[in-house]
Amino acid sequence: FPSAEHGLSADTEEQLRMRGCELIQAAGILLRLPQVAMATGQILFQRFYYCKSFVRHCAEMVAMACVHLASKIEEEPRRVRDVLNVFYHLKHSKGKRTQVPMPLDASYISAKAQVIKTERRVLKELGFCVHVKHPHKIIVMYLQVLECEKNTKLVQTAWNYMNDSLRTDVFLRFSAETVACACIYLSARTLQIPLPDQPPWFLLFGASEEDLREICGRILRLYSLPNVSLPSMLKEVDQCHLALDARIAKAKLAGGGLLAVGTPTLDVPSSFSPASKAGETGAHHSPIGNTLCNKNSVHVSFQKKVWKKHCSLLCFIWTPFWVSALRLTSLSVFRRSRSVSSPLRSVSPTHRQKISRRDREREKERERRRERERERGRGRRDEYSRRR
The missing domain is CATH 1.10.472.10 (Cyclin-like)
Structure with missing residues (x-):
């Protein structure tokens, strides 16, 4: 752990x-x-x-x-x-x-x-995996299969063992069905209630006797543990925390490759450098290494000079094209912003046309509504005159 x-x-x-x-x-x-x-x-x-x-x-x-x-x-x-x-x-x-x-x-x-x-x-x-399968309903279902659901003492005892088992790690090591069988098994043995044995009843639910005995042992161990207060245990945890910090600090000062808990460090030793490593491998031990290093340095400097000339020539050739392209893109962006998101929307003639077209459609809709209201008013007046 x-x-x-x-x-x-x-x-x-x-x-x-x-x-x-x-x-x-x-x-x-x-x-x-x-x-x-x-x-x-x-x-x-x-x-x-x-x-x-x-x-x-x-x-x-x-x-x-x-x-x-x-x-x-x-x-x-x-x-x-x-x-x-x-x-x-x-x-x-x-x-x-x-x-x-x-x-x-x-x-x-x-x-x-x-x-x-x-x-x-x-x-x-937990990887946002918080689904928990509780065996409380499974206990009731299994007791119904065993025709023991009417024995309220057995049901309550199994339920109590189930709640006590939450203080252990059995729910992380075994399935909910196995834990439910273990609670029924332990409560039946405690109350001396016989259950089918030939074949064993728990085989019907996919559980083994070894798992049931392991779970029952973990539950019964709870009742034999000494009563230690939580503050005293937290003090012990604080002491372990201080000791761990001291070990980590000591390991960092020593410059070792491992921390106090055995984790490899990512710190590079202070005496290491690529140049010193290259020098140690052969540059200071043989004349051939010196000549190779000199040739490589000359070749690299020549490549740098050629690359600089090539880049300057490309910049000289392509500069007018880039400038014109930037101008075009800036103009298009400026126009787009004025017509879409700028408060100066009235500058764009297409936007004015859209607004005027919308206004005309709205005005037509208003006229239709007014005409409908007039027709309804005429119909009401005619009906009123007929009644009189």
Whole structure:
């Protein structure tokens, strides 16, 4: 993973993924988003950190961007201001009963711009591919096939395992159908409900027992992880960030060909130059090289002189033609601009003819309308006289 390349441990990355998804879930509840939108935000969060590192991108800011983006994807949009207020409330409400509202100062404006910028970065890293296939409907459909949809406890347990699995990366490694089968498999074993075994029921839906056991292990591992606070993990991330910057600066000062993370640099060594390289290859080591270099330099200087004379002759011959062509093009452009986009449209006689023709057509149309009105008036008078 990118975070491991920057010195972050696998356990800390797993904890950050889980805490970030929990933050998205809590923010979605306070924003009154549907569960589908919260699930979409968590999956986008997991996808982004498969491409980028926790060391380089703040988990809280990415969580805000994913909530805002998921609300728009699921057609339940929320304002950035509401997202910021909710995350501020979640951050400062732990252990405090009196809540101070978020101040509307320069930091608020900066945070709002940062959320929008992070949302664009998430879209760019995901290639604007934000489609998410949720297995919640698939669970209900599979239970109907197994004739267990009336067992509400089984349905609710599978649904709960599904929501908990959003905090892991199983949605990125397995298909939605396989995850749905794993949730049913785990809930049935937890509640000791027998399901068809000869042949196994999950083969009907294209899942394998190895995948189901892997997904169940990832879900059950969530309940055994230690409860580490998010600020302490963010401090560890900051330390990794400082160490990474120090390594990169040290590698740049040393002038090596690789950065601290193993990326090749594009900086050319200061001692390199094409002239020195050419001299090192043979000009200072053999007389034949010296003579060849002298001959090449004479030949190049002769070519330059011939080219200058040729260019001057061409300029002398073609100058009158170019001048006349430029005059013609400038006149045509000037005339075109006067007749099309210039306020001096009345100068063009063709435009005057067009305007007069249009005016005549409009006048004829007005006369026709007046004649129709007269005919209608005569008809009304005749009808009124007949009635009397």
